[in-house]
Amino acid sequence: MARSRTLGINVIDLFAGPGGLGEGFASFANEVGRRPFCIRMSVEKEASAHATLTLRAFLRQFLEKGFPPEYEAYRGGEISREALYAAWPREAVSAYAETLERPVELGRDNTLIRRRLRKILAETESDPWVVIGGPPCQAYSLVGRSRNRGKRGYRPENDERNFLYREYLGILARVQPEVFVMENVRGILSARVHGERIFGRILEDLEHPGEAVHATGARGLEYRIHSFVVDKPPTELEWEDYLIRAEQFGVPQSRHRVILLGIRSDIELQPRVLERSDAVDVRDVIAGLPSIRSRISRGGDSPGAWEYAIRECVRECRGCVSADVYHVMIEKERELDGELPIKASDYPWVEPTLGGGIPSRLRAWLAGQSNRLDGHVARSHMPSDLARYFFAACWAAARDGISPRSDEYPAFLAPDHANWESGKFADRFRVQAWNRPSSTITSHIAKDGHYFIHPDPAQCRSLTPREAARLQTFPDDYHFEGGRTRQYQQIGNAVPPWLARQIAEIVYGILG
Ligand SMILES: C[S@@+](CC[C@H](N)C(=O)[O-])C[C@H]1O[C@@H](n2cnc3c(N)ncnc32)[C@H](O)[C@@H]1O
Known part of the structure; x- marks a missing residue:
């Protein structure tokens, strides 16, 4: 199939939840009012979150021309979702294509994911790619850990959630995006497996995803892992430098999350960092x-x-x-x-x-x-x-x-x-x-x-x-x-979209 430019930056959203992180990217408009990011695939296994994502993917197609009246009728309970989608079939089909038609589980439904990846990678030629999203965090999170401690025979090394990030690495190795953004809870910085803190290993894996998952076609693939808040080259960063305190960036909520910015090593650039703003209460x-x-x-x-x-x-x-x-x-x-x-x-x-x-x-x-x-x-x-x-x-x-x-x-x-x-x-x-x-x-x-x-x-x-x-x-x-x-x-699972929008602006500064 002939590959063509889509004149945009392609985004793959993994573990997408209701799409908070994706919303920041999809809605970011550059200085001439154009939205450069285009979500090509979102992967989410939970049915309601998948339905939310699909509805938003549908709606995004109306950002310029204004939301259709049927959307308001749907939100008001006057018409069904089927009736909404039936009124705009082309937009509905495109929304479902983006969210893979149904809830999909990374690690289980990989054939479907690979098929979609093949298609979207073939459709674009020289446009850049960005992979966003973070593997689920229960095993890393502090609450999760204290709960797990009480489980008889619980061994973190056997908890497959600890290694779902390998699925993420597999997609990095396959897509080889210019940039990735990986979000996780603060507890990832101190989580241990086999008594060892795993964050250092995660960083190493993310720096060399091809080697980490033995992907022969991605052996030389390398990333530098930057911070969104500390303006230093990666070699000088402390682990805590990856922590973003959302309340410092105009989010009316104290929310502290680790967010990593991976930049492919052939792109030589020190990205700018997030600009602090006044507290909103x-x-x-x-x-x-x-x-x-x-x-x-x-x-x-x-x-x-x-x-x-x-x-x-x-x-x-x-x-x-x-x-x-x-x-x-x-x-x-x-x-x-x-x-x-x-x-x-x-x-x-x-x-x-x-x-x-x-x-x-x-x-x-x-x-x-x-x-x-x-x-x-x-x-x-x-x-x-x-x-x-x-x-x-x-x-x-x-x-x-x-x-x-x-x-x-x-x-x-x-x-x-x-x-x-x-x-x-x-x-x-x-x-x-x-x-x-x-x-x-x-x-x-x-x-x-x-x-x-x-x-x-x-x-x-x-x-x-x-x-x-x-x-x-x-x-x-x-x-x-x-x-x-x-x-x-x-709602509780999401990256605040307003913070995500600022993150998208930094990524645009790297690729735009
Ligand atoms: C922390 S939330 C993601 C929030 C999202 N980034 C946002 O900003 O809205 C993690 C999501 O991953 C989903 N998830 C967990 N394991 C998954 C898997 N194996 N495949 C696909 N989705 C998964 C969960 O259902 C949950 O919605």
């Missing part, structure tokens, strides 16, 4: 969203039952919490007099509102192209958690955003947990402070919302998927497929 990105109260999960939800749970909490706290916190509680309780100021979470579809404090470029980014947004729906909580959330948020309001430690809760709010009184559970319940970037949005948010309590005591709830998505800097027009748990998982 929680208030900036979520305060403008409609206030919604939580619902009650057991015993039936009603405005009366909700109000009763709060009033009972205030009553029980009298005399057993300090005056400054109690003062906030009383003030909040007073707001309940008369009609309840906020409704239950029945806002699947609302007008987007962005706070005045957001820097203008980030504002335009978050607003996206839609004038409605979805996913602003709170989960339900047990009345006991409702009271804990109310107490914790009032405490944080009185104490500059600091959450109470477990030994600072009144006894009646103690959960049924053996070690609660030790005071060690400083973090069991965490209120996200208005005036700081949030803590890391993780996929854990799908399990319980205790770490992600909304700072407004009157709302008494954990963050909605849309709030989590805003803290992760997904544009408001980004739709996450699947039920709420799946949505939270996808």
Whole structure:
């Protein structure tokens, strides 16, 4: 087949999740407004994330001409996904081609991946390639490691997830891209296999992927592994230099991840590093969203039952919490007099509102192209958690955003947990402070919302998927497929697209 130029930079997104990293590349526009990066293949095994990726790949084809009205109808629940795709069949086919038609598992479905690779590599001639994405991190992550330690007979060297990065190396050896970007959790820097820290070996493998996977056609393939934040040649870098603190780059979230920039050794260039920007805080990105109260999960939800749970909490706290916190509680309780100021979470579809404090470029980014947004729906909580959330948020309001430690809760709010009184559970319940970037949005948010309590005591709830998505800097027009748990998982797993966009700009500086 004749190979032709596509006039773009080809991107392969591996372990793509909902496409946070890919979104940064696909949406980056250069100085003349052209989008140079073209995602040619994304690989993702989880069905909902795959559906999210496909929908976004579909939508991206409308960036210039404006999103089709059917998209809004789909997000509003008025038409099915099949009807959306049937209205735009050509775009749907192209989106599915990009995401390989179905969820695909690297390591298992390699024949399908190889077939697609052969096709896309044959279609382009001299255009550069970029491989992005990071192998899954459970085995490296600190939480994962402490959990694994408790598993009988667990040996990290037998955990295949530790070696999924070999699949990544295999694709590097095959595609031989000019650049790769590999993301992982901070724990990769200290993870050990056979008692040895594996990060050094991972770096060596990434420097010589052909040799690492014994690919004869890629023996001489070499990469230099640069940092996105420390402007030094690779030989002078410390491992910690690969750590990116997202909050230093305009993301309203403290998120620390290892992100490696591999540049093929024939490209002799020291890339520039990310430029720091002012901190953006929680208030900036979520305060403008409609206030919604939580619902009650057991015993039936009603405005009366909700109000009763709060009033009972205030009553029980009298005399057993300090005056400054109690003062906030009383003030909040007073707001309940008369009609309840906020409704239950029945806002699947609302007008987007962005706070005045957001820097203008980030504002335009978050607003996206839609004038409605979805996913602003709170989960339900047990009345006991409702009271804990109310107490914790009032405490944080009185104490500059600091959450109470477990030994600072009144006894009646103690959960049924053996070690609660030790005071060690400083973090069991965490209120996200208005005036700081949030803590890391993780996929854990799908399990319980205790770490992600909304700072407004009157709302008494954990963050909605849309709030989590805003803290992760997904544009408001980004739709996450699947039920709420799946949505939270996808959002928590992603690279913040706003950070990804800045990373894409650096890669463009190398190849553009
Ligand atoms: C940390 S997330 C990736 C996030 C993504 N880079 C983003 O920015 O949105 C890792 C993803 O890898 C997927 N995954 C794990 N093992 C996989 C495999 N063997 N093949 C394909 N996908 C896999 C998981 O389902 C998960 O969505």
